[in-house]
Amino acid sequence: MENPFRYRVFYTVRQKIVTSTVVLALLAWGTVTVVQRVTTPEDRSCAPGVARPAGSAECVGVATAGNGYDFGQPHLTQVAAAIGRENATLEEGRYATVALLLPLSSTSPGLREKVRGELQGAFAQQYRANRRNNESPKVRLLLANTGKDNVHWKTAVDQLKAMTGAPHQLRAVSGIATSSTPVRNAVGELTRAGIAVVGTTITADDLANGPGRDRFPGLARVSPTNGDEARALAGFGRRVDATKALLVHDTRTGDYYTNSLKNAFSSLLARSPYEPVLFTSADDPNAEGTTANTFRQITHLVCDTRAETVFFAGRHTQLRQFINALGARGCTERRFTVLTGDEGSYLGADPQLDRSALDSGLTVRYAALAHPDAWRARAGYRPPATGGSADAYAEFVRTLGEVAEEPVGPIGRVTLTDGQAIVAHDAMAMAVRAIREATPPGAHVPPLRDVAEQWPRVKGSLKVTGASGWICLDNHGNPYNKAVPVVQLTRSTPRFVAMAWPEGGPPVAGADHDGCARGRSRS
CATH class of the missing domain: 1.20.5 (Single alpha-helices involved in coiled-coils or other helix-helix interfaces)
Structure with a gap:
């Protein structure tokens, strides 16, 4: 039913x-x-001026609001917030903007430490400059992220080129910290747009101007070139016997740091009886790749020679693998000294470095860009009387201490032994100097292209007495005879060994009137 x-x-x-x-x-x-x-397009925005590119989870671009956005990087949260608080004190229309262009979302532990140090050092100088004798214009600091390995450099650079007018009044870009093809491209586009660029830790000879090759008009640097580093190391190690030295270098193409360091070392080892020992790192130099296995084999070749000194031209990941392999070498009765460029500064905080290798007759020294002990007198060491200033370094430390505490800070854990915060502070000081010198009386900001025109005049009484040493630029924006601290890796804190100079010695006092003479006295 x-x-x-x-x-x-x-x-x-x-x-x-x-x-x-x-x-x-x-x-x-x-x-x-x-x-x-x-x-409806997917909302991929992260913050004003910042978004996630298609196919990427990174937030890249320029944080145009300047309000302390940290790009999703917890290790940058405190210093980014401190920068935001300082920016909030500035009156619109009364400031010039400096942008820090860096791979803020890098996954490399060494680079993450480096980036934080750069932000801390630049912020310390921004804070100090904005309170120095009521000078103008005030300085606004913005963060620009190029992404991991600087892959998204063009996104950030295109934004920066559009920010030279109101309200941002961008007048300089600093940061510029790695000598790679993407960074080279970024510098090229920025300088062609008339924007002054101040490199912090770029050292490649090919990423610089020079006689007859001003490829980057408006670029200035605070760090010596790899060629100058190599000459300083050679002067430091005058007793190195080229017949008992060999070169180990990377063959990966497109890395201007490695290539120029290799060329500089090769000229020093013209009398070496040994062919260079080669390896090839991965396309991403921060990747472990298979080079650890290669270095295990290379140690056998090193043991087969009569070499006592090994010049290494490569990035920090491969340098660490090489040191670890040498620590486990078969010829432990042999003593070796490894000399390399400023990438060695990353290893002080590298948890994968086998520090016991440094107890096996292996000495590792590198040409640092800055070190906290370089200008501080202590028992057995008296800093050079010229080429730098203990007072300038002490002022930097005082400022850093002030910004690290509330209400200005905190700014996160500060590490000075790698030199990153020191150099970034000096680069920001150079940018501020150029901006203010280029500002006409009665104006609030300088004409864009006038800022870069200040670089040839950064010398003599207009030199920058940086925390890393005197910065005297040649007519192409390169520092000359810049102090080069030689630092040795240890089980704990990297140890300052001595000061070295590209010209063989610090400037000779009274040699001329510009205060930056290329002296050949010994420190």
Whole structure:
């Protein structure tokens, strides 16, 4: 027998109308939802000026609001917030902007430490400059992220080129910290747009201007070139016997740091009887790759020679692998000294470095860009009388201490032994100097192209007495005879050994009137 209730509820005309209406409504809602998802772009914004590119989870671009956005990087949260608080004190229309262009979202532990140090040092100088004798214009600091390995450099650079007018009044870009092809491209575009660029830790000879090759008009640097580093190391190690030295270098193309360091070392080892020992790192130099296995084999070749000194031209990841391999070498009775460039500064905080290798007759020294002990007198060491200033370093330390505490700070854990905060502070000081010198009386900001024109005049009484040493620029924006601290890796804190000089010695006092003479006295 049919169920009468079922008939009444489910098969009445009213029920059919209701059912049809509900089904049509659901179909319409589903259609609208699908169409909206297809036609409405996904919101990939992270903050004003910052977004996630298609296919990437990184937030890249320029944090145009200047309000302390940290690009999703917890290790940068405190210093980014401190920069935001300082920016908030500035009156719109009364400041010039300096941007820090860096791979802020790098996953490399060494680079992450380096980036934080750069932000801390630059902020210390921004804070100090904005309170120095009421000088103007005030300085606003913005963060620009080029992404891991600087892959998204063009996104950030295109934004920066559009920020030279109001309200941002961008007048200089600093940061510029790695000698790689993406960074070279970024510097090229910025300088062609008339924007002054101050490199912090770029050292490649090919990423610099020179006689007859001003490829980056408006670029200045605070760090010596790899060629100058190599000459300083050669002067420091004058007793190195080239007949008992060999070169180990990377063959990966497109790395201007490695290539120029290799060339500089090669010229020093012209009398070496040994062919260079080669390895090839991965496309991403921060990747472990297979080079650890290669270095295990290379140690056998090193043991087969009569070499006592090994010049290493490569990035820090491969340098660490090489040191670890040498620590486990078969010829432990042999003593070796490894000399390399400033990438050695990363290893002080590298948890994968086998520090016991440094107890096996292996000495590792590198040409640092700065070190906290370079200008501080102590028992057995008296800093050079010229080429730098203990007072300038002490002022930097005082400022850093002030910004690290509330209410200005905190700014996160500060490490000075790798030199990053020191050099970034000096680069910011150079940018501020150029901006203010280029500002006409009565104006609030300088003309854009006038800022870069200040670089040839950074010498003599207009030199920058940086915390890392005197910065005297040649007519092409390169520091000359810049102090080069030689630092030795240890089981704990990297140890300052001695000061070295590209010209063989610090500037000779009274040799000329510019205070930056290329002296050949010994420190």
